[in-house]
Amino acid sequence: MLHEPAAVSGIDEAAAYKRRLGLWMLLVYGIIYVFFIVINVAWPKVMGTIVVGGLNLAIVYGFALIVIAFLLALVYNWLCTRHEKTFEGGGKA
Amino acid sequence: MQDVKVLAVIIFVVIVGLVLFVSFYSARRAKSASGYYAAGGRIHWGVNGIAFAGDYLSAASFLGICGMIAVSGYDGFLYSIGYLAGWVVALFVVAEPMRRLGRYTFTDALDAKFNKKSVKLLAAIATLVVSIFYLIPQMVGAGVLINPLLGFPHWAGVVIVGVIVITIVATAGMTSTTYVQFIKGSLLIIFALVIVVALCVRGLSTEPDAGGKIPFYHYKTITATETGGSITPDDSAYAAVAQQEVAVKGKTITFVKLQSGDISTWWKAESDASGLTLHETQETVVTGDGEKLINGAPESKENKLRLVGNMTAIAGDTDTETGPVNPFKFLALIGDEDSEIVLWKSTSFSDDSSSVTVFYPVTVSGDTIVKPGQSFKLEGSVLDRVDFVSLMIALFLGTAALPHILIRYYTVPSQRAARKSTVVAIAAIGFFYILTLFLGLGAMTSASINPLDNNMSAPLLAETFGTFLFAMISAIAFATVLGTVSGLIIAASGAVAHDLMDRFGGLIKSERQKVVAGRFAALVVGAIAILLGIVFQGVNVSFLVGLAFAVAASANLPCIIMMLFWKGTTSKGMVASIVVGIVSSVGLILFSPTAWELYGLNALDAPFPMKNPGIISIPLSFIAIYVVSKLTKPDMIDEDTLHASRAAEAANDAAAAAAAAE
Numbered sequence: 207m208l209h210e211p212a213a214v215s216g217i218d219e220a221a222a223y224k225r226r227l228g229l230w231m232l233l234v235y236g237i238i239y240v241f242f243i244v245i246n247v248a249w250p251k252v253m254g255t256i257v258v259g260g261l262n263l264a265i266v267y268g269f270a271l272i273v274i275a276f277l278l279a280l281v282y283n284w285l286c287t288r289h290e291k292t293f294e295g296g297g298k299a
Numbered sequence: 300m301q302d303v304k305v306l307a308v309i310i311f312v313v314i315v316g317l318v319l320f321v322s323f324y325s326a327r328r329a330k331s332a333s334g335y336y337a338a339g340g341r342i343h344w345g346v347n348g349i350a351f352a353g354d355y356l357s358a359a360s361f362l363g364i365c366g367m368i369a370v371s372g373y374d375g376f377l378y379s380i381g382y383l384a385g386w387v388v389a390l391f392v393v394a395e396p397m398r399r400l401g402r403y404t405f406t407d408a409l410d411a412k413f414n415k416k417s418v419k420l421l422a423a424i425a426t427l428v429v430s431i432f433y434l435i436p437q438m439v440g441a442g443v444l445i446n447p448l449l450g451f452p453h454w455a456g457v458v459i460v461g462v463i464v465i466t467i468v469a470t471a472g473m474t475s476t477t478y479v480q481f482i483k484g485s486l487l488i489i490f491a492l493v494i495v496v497a498l499c500v501r502g503l504s505t506e507p508d509a510g511g512k513i514p515f516y517h518y519k520t521i522t523a524t525e526t527g528g529s530i531t532p533d534d535s536a537y538a539a540v541a542q543q544e545v546a547v548k549g550k551t552i553t554f555v556k557l558q559s560g561d562i563s564t565w566w567k568a569e570s571d572a573s574g575l576t577l578h579e580t581q582e583t584v585v586t587g588d589g590e591k592l593i594n595g596a597p598e599s600k601e602n603k604l605r606l607v608g609n610m611t612a613i614a615g616d617t618d619t620e621t622g623p624v625n626p627f628k629f630l631a632l633i634g635d636e637d638s639e640i641v642l643w644k645s646t647s648f649s650d651d652s653s654s655v656t657v658f659y660p661v662t663v664s665g666d667t668i669v670k671p672g673q674s675f676k677l678e679g680s681v682l683d684r685v686d687f688v689s690l691m692i693a694l695f696l697g698t699a700a701l702p703h704i705l706i707r708y709y710t711v712p713s714q715r716a717a718r719k720s721t722v723v724a725i726a727a728i729g730f731f732y733i734l735t736l737f738l739g740l741g742a743m744t745s746a747s748i749n750p751l752d753n754n755m756s757a758p759l760l761a762e763t764f765g766t767f768l769f770a771m772i773s774a775i776a777f778a779t780v781l782g783t784v785s786g787l788i789i790a791a792s793g794a795v796a797h798d799l800m801d802r803f804g805g806l807i808k809s810e811r812q813k814v815v816a817g818r819f820a821a822l823v824v825g826a827i828a829i830l831l832g833i834v835f836q837g838v839n840v841s842f843l844v845g846l847a848f849a850v851a852a853s854a855n856l857p858c859i860i861m862m863l864f865w866k867g868t869t870s871k872g873m874v875a876s877i878v879v880g881i882v883s884s885v886g887l888i889l890f891s892p893t894a895w896e897l898y899g900l901n902a903l904d905a906p907f908p909m910k911n912p913g914i915i916s917i918p919l920s921f922i923a924i925y926v927v928s929k930l931t932k933p934d935m936i937d938e939d940t941l942h943a944s945r946a947a948e949a950a951n952d953a954a955a956a957a958a959a960a961e
Contacts, residue, residue, distance in 0.1 A: 221395075221399075224395060225396075225863075225864075227391075228390075228391035228392055229391070229392070229864075231387075231391050232387065232388065232391040232392060235384070235387045235391075239384050239691075239695060242380075243687075243688055243691050246671055246677055246687065247677055247684040247687060247688060250670075250671060250672060250677040250678050251678075253670040253671060254666055254667075254669075254670040259627050259628075259631060260627070260628070260630075260631025260632075260634070260635065261627060261630055261631055261634070262634060262666070262669055262670055263670075264373055264669060264670040264671060265373070265630055265634070265669055265736075268373075268376055268377075268379075268380050268736075269733060271380050271383070271384060272379075272380065272383050272729040272732060272733055273729070275383060275384060275386065275387050275725055275729060276722075276725050276726050276729050278387065279386075279387070279390055279721070279722045279725045279726075280722065282390065282391060282718075282722075283718055283719060283722050286715075286718060287715065290715065
């Protein structure tokens with residue numbers, strides 16, 4: 207008992223779907239994040255451009271990276287939960 | 300000041316008392332190994348999400364980032380962005396598989412598909428290395444905090460934190476740690492928000508005076524004349540007695556020592572179209588016989604360095620105050636191209652037998668503060684830019700590989716709960732990191748920066764709003780250290796007792812033995828943390844946190860990713876990846892310019908020219924796992940076998956539970 211490698215948990219029918227979805231959403235966020243880094247190193251002056259309400263691109267993009275992370279997290283959780291429920295109900299998505 | 304101390308001590312004692320009460324109350328859940336290491340897997344996802352925030356918003360994260368923004372502007376905020384972005388990797392890739400594969404520790408999950416002693420050993424070592432590197436800045440931070448809060452020396456702060464944390468961890472393990480983190484995380488976010496609201500209501504002023512409590516200090520300027528290289532002040536009340544040319548980052552700055560009565564102080568010379576002027580600075584001087592002078596007079600409770608940081612023009616207006624502003628206006632006014640902000644730099648030199656450190660003001664335009672460039676030289680060399688990219692990669696990939704974060708996935712009852720708690724964590728941590736920009740810029744413009752230590756900028760900003768907020772934020776910051784250290788010690792004790800003693804060494808024969816071993820390991824790791832916290836006094840905490848992130852991203856993440864997404868991964872490949880990750884990341888940092896400065900050597904002579912090793916060590920670790928896996932025999936258990944094994948275990952557990960019930 208003490209040497210079992212891990213916790214006991216049931217088979218997750220939705221695992222493959224969630225893994226695919228997670229990778230796609232990571233790719234979306236990764237592109238936005240990488241673009242932020244690229245602007246900083248390739249065109250640093252652009253970050254000082256005023257975008258809205260007196261705020262420059264650096265602040266707007268920085269806040270956007272935080273807000274987008276949260277929004278993607280909500281969407282991911284919603285899609286995963288919806289898919290899991292199709293299995294709980296006995297059907298297949 | 301005495302009132303501040305009394306209130307701070309009262310609030311400190313109340314919060315520590317609350318933490319200890321939660322510990323002892325939770326102790327009843329820590330009888331089994333599951334209870335001790337994983338809080339019985341019964342924590343609600345909402346509580347766990349905020350506890351994640353508590354774990355993650357460590358002293359370095361909270362105090363360090365606010366301090367960095369206070370002195371470097373937007374460059375400090377880049378850490379907030381990178382730290383938060385790392386949670387996306389945790390949610391989309393790591394959270395559910397870790398919950399599904401693991402039991403108590405990070406090693407459990409990594410070894411789930413191999414069941415090899417070599418993987419257990421190396422993963423446990425990686426956990427210990429990352430946890431201990433992460434522990435050091437937390438303990439150093441405890442010493443930094445306790446001095447202004449309670450007046451105790453650094454070592455006393457470290458010992459107090461160590462003893463309290465060992466008590467918490469040894470008493471009730473993960474359950475108490477979770478609730479401590481929940482309380483602390485909640486308080487931190489609430490009070491940070493309170494300060495930001497108060498900041499916006501107060502608005503900006505060119506003469507910040509902490510709401511009338513601390514008169515704004517006007518630094519003097521004297522016109523001067525240069526004759527044959529010697530500078531003399533035009534004001535006859537002062538006499539020039541010495542002059543120093545100091546090289547600072549490729550420029551030469553002239554400082555002139557002026558005598559006025561019994562006091563002699565160093566002034567910074569600047570010349571422009573209107574002529575030569577001398578600007579008053581602040582200074583610490585340690586004389587040959589060991590006496591310490593502050594601004595020309597002996598150091599005392601009354602004579603300390605003045606807090607600094609203010610605007611000299613707000614959107615072009617001098618001698619003005621804005622009154623209440625909305626948060627966006629607050630940022631826009633600071634970042635206006637016609638705003639001027641006074642930053643303070645420092646340099647050191649020798650004057651006869653005395654060691655002199657001068658803190659001098661540098662006025663910069665507001666628009667340079669709210670974009671990258673004050674700290675990271677993004678318009679500098681290619682190497683500077685690569686270094687920046689390397690840091691951002693390590694921050695992005697490090698979070699999802701921190702053992703003390705990963706073990707929190709075992710405290711919730713299901714994979715779905717693990718996912719939901721990560722969403723809550725992203726919301727809480729993201730919101731807090733947005734607040735850090737306001738806290739840092741608020742300290743920068745409210746005369747709230749201690750020139751000797753910018754880590755205290757957030758508590759000192761709170762102090763400008765009154766004694767209660769200062770005492771509260773300081774106590775929460777202390778609780779921050781307690782909570783994070785607790786989580787790290789749990790992770791480290793799990794690596795020793797569960798991974799090494801039980802699963803690697805086979806020395807544990809019962810659940811009770813495993814809990815006792817975990818508590819003893821917590822005691823030993825806690826004692827080591829106390830020692831390291833004292834030894835590393837004065838070392839830059841951000842440097843040490845960066846090291847922990849780089850090691851985690853290099854040693855752990857490639858294994859997690861490849862194990863989850865490449866069926867060709869072998870146990871030998873995993874071992875090679877961990878070894879290469881640890882050796883390359885730690886090795887490169889030990890030969891970096893930052894380390895060279897710590898050794899007292901010239902940073903430019905460092906063999907490895909970058910401060911952040913991630914861009915080299917992370918790909919190296921991926922290459923190691925790929926190449927070695929290709930060269931060795933596949934030994935990963937396939938998903939079907941794993942599921943069948945898990946189903947059989949579930950049936951056995953159910954049968955054992957039924958038999959016990961009868």
